[in-house]
Amino acid sequence: MKQWYALILAVIAEVTGTTMMKILGGRESIEGYFFIFGMIGLSYFLLSKAITLIPMSTAYAVWEGLGLMIITAIGCLMFKETLPLPKLVGFSAILLGIFLLKTGTTGGEKHE
Template sequence: MKQWYALMFAVIAEISSTTMLKFFGDNESVISYSIIFTLIGFSYYLLSKAVTKIPISTAYAVWEGSGLIAITIIGCLIFAEKLSASKLIGFSAILLGIILLKNGTINGEHHE
């Protein structure tokens, strides 16, 4: 179960670093890059801990898909980015895929 927590925090670190890319914008300071690279590195570190018990295909799909959905929501709510109907359908399909992958994985093993 702790691998799922590691995966959850890996997603949070990825979301944070990606959001900061937009916040920092043209600010090319050493501090801003250091924060972004640290969060990205921490995200990959936690992902590496998650794949010790979670199949890598599931962990990566959840990590990337959850991050994509969260960044889309942040983009809409904070940065006033528009979400078309076709994008909404696509993101719904990704969310459904994540749910199916998570439900198809118990204690690090696939069941059928």
Template sequence: MSTHWFFLLAAIAVEIVATAALKSVVSAPWLVAFLPLALIGLSFALLSIALRVIPLAVAYAVWEGLGIVGIAVIGHLLFGEHLTAGRLVALAAILAGILLLERGVGDAEAEEARHARVDGRLV
């Protein structure tokens, strides 16, 4: 696994913490309320490092998708928000979409070779 994937995972973790902090700082002093904004900035900085190697569509889908799944779990565990069967199916669909998108990005030469074949013959 490339170090850029670790930067992406760190960006996701920071995004989840920042989003959870938004719910927690609603009645906090104004200075503390800026913490989520700083964390979101850090998340974007980490994402920008990951984007140097990871394709944009894949990185963004993983960042947002895992962020959504992560915050749904945090909302359930920390804030008592319900994870109904329908929501669990939706979260599973998000994860499936991320996997499909990530698997669809491959070696450019392999992609070209796959598209150059028609009925098993090279065109």
């Protein structure tokens, strides 16, 4: 179970780092870049902890898919980016895929 917590924290770290790229990317602040790299690095570290018991394909799909969904929501809400119907359909397919991967993984996981 703690691997799933690590995976969720990895998603949060990745989303934070990616959002900060948009916010700080235009500035020449070295501290901002250290923060961005730190969050992305933390995300990969936590992902590496998650795949110790979660199948790698499932963990990576969840990490990337949830990150994409959250970043899309942040883009729409904070930065007024548009979400046309084809994108919305695509993201729905990603969510369905994550759900199917998660439900089909229970037999292949290692247990502590």
